[in-house]
Amino acid sequence: MDSYILFKFLGSVFYSIALLMTIIIVFDISENINKFLENNTPVWIIISKYYFNFIPYFVNLFFPLFTFISVIWFTSKLAGDNELISFFNGGISFYRVMFPYIVGALILCVISLTMANFIIPYTNTEMYKFKETYVYKKKIISSSNIHFKQDAKTYVYAERWKKKTLEGENFTYEVFDTNTISYKLSASEIKYNPANGHWLLYDFSVRSFDTNQVETYYNGDQLDTTFKFLPEDFNKDITVAETMSYTQLIRFIDKERKKGSNLVKFYQIERQKRLANPFSIIIMTLLGLSVAARKTRRGVGVHIFIGLFFVFTFIFFQQVSNVFAISEQLSPALATWLPNIAYMVICIILLRFTPK
Numbered sequence: 001m002d003s004y005i006l007f008k009f010l011g012s013v014f015y016s017i018a019l020l021m022t023i024i025i026v027f028d029i030s031e032n033i034n035k036f037l038e039n040n041t042p043v044w045i046i047i048s049k050y051y052f053n054f055i056p057y058f059v060n061l062f063f064p065l066f067t068f069i070s071v072i073w074f075t076s077k078l079a080g081d082n083e084l085i086s087f088f089n090g091g092i093s094f095y096r097v098m099f100p101y102i103v104g105a106l107i108l109c110v111i112s113l114t115m116a117n118f119i120i121p122y123t124n125t126e127m128y129k130f131k132e133t134y135v136y137k138k139k140i141i142s143s144s145n146i147h148f149k150q151d152a153k154t155y156v157y158a159e160r161w162k163k164k165t166l167e168g169e170n171f172t173y174e175v176f177d178t179n180t181i182s183y184k185l186s187a188s189e190i191k192y193n194p195a196n197g198h199w200l201l202y203d204f205s206v207r208s209f210d211t212n213q214v215e216t217y218y219n220g221d222q223l224d225t226t227f228k229f230l231p232e233d234f235n236k237d238i239t240v241a242e243t244m245s246y247t248q249l250i251r252f253i254d255k256e257r258k259k260g261s262n263l264v265k266f267y268q269i270e271r272q273k274r275l276a277n278p279f280s281i282i283i284m285t286l287l288g289l290s291v292a293a294r295k296t297r298r299g300v301g302v303h304i305f306i307g308l309f310f311v312f313t314f315i316f317f318q319q320v321s322n323v324f325a326i327s328e329q330l331s332p333a334l335a336t337w338l339p340n341i342a343y344m345v346i347c348i349i350l351l352r353f354t355p356k
Helices: 002-036 043-080 081-091 094-135 236-242 246-261 264-293 300-326 331-351
Strands: 142-149 156-162 167-177 178-194 198-209 215-227
Touching: 002 043, 002 094, 043 081, 043 094, 043 178, 043 264, 081 094, 094 198, 094 236, 094 246, 094 300, 142 246, 236 246, 236 264, 246 264, 264 331, 300 331
Parallel strands: none
Antiparallel strands: 142 156, 156 167, 167 178, 178 198, 198 215
């Protein structure tokens, strides 16, 4: 019985995900085919550098959803064909029947954890490199209104940063002493030189204050200088966390928190998602079993309809809780795990009243 159910469980999950990925790849090709042709991207590069790195992300993203649908599907078939009743008539309890389901869910959970924290960060890095090289190579990728904290006293700002050319506009570098500013460097344009690690500032001005608040001011057309920050500090956005392993992400969050980055909450949400989403596979498995174990005259369709209701409310709950985390009304950890906690309670209630 264990091997029979486990084989059906894992087989259904991987089969449904394979079908889904085929559909997603077809749609993605139709959407990006013009970009590939415009940039003369070789077919082998598209397959090896893009789609081989594209697939793991979406597989892991849809793991909980398709685990749930697969459990609903094959468990409804077991109930409809009276196989579950045969197990019960043979003296096997309902909770014993749950055992292969839990084993299968744990296997998928471990696979998802490994992918989310170690494999997908690498594949995301490769996929972003591909896009920058072959998809966006004719575009100047830029970001605006970048603020970050270099250390406890130093703040850096650029109104606009061009990632491709390593250039910034309306740059400001400020050093504070307690609550007063002690040094301020401004420039209309800043450019990084990778050859020597120096920064070139154009149309710059410097204001500094000594301990007696006596001001010193000077300006010029061009200044060659160095800073402790690097161009990568201007490029950081929400997606940078997706390219880091779990241990790298922990260290990165700690550094960004010390710098006073306003993106820390997004990085914390990403960290919690890497643990909460794999765990939701176990919840979706138990939820699907509790819904589909009831035999009904209307067949599998009723179970799938009820199951989709639970799935979409779960996804909606996840999105709402993320909004609360971003607005800082809930901590990122609580907001990310709250849907799992709520649906675990629902699972326990449904399993309690499932016919045994």
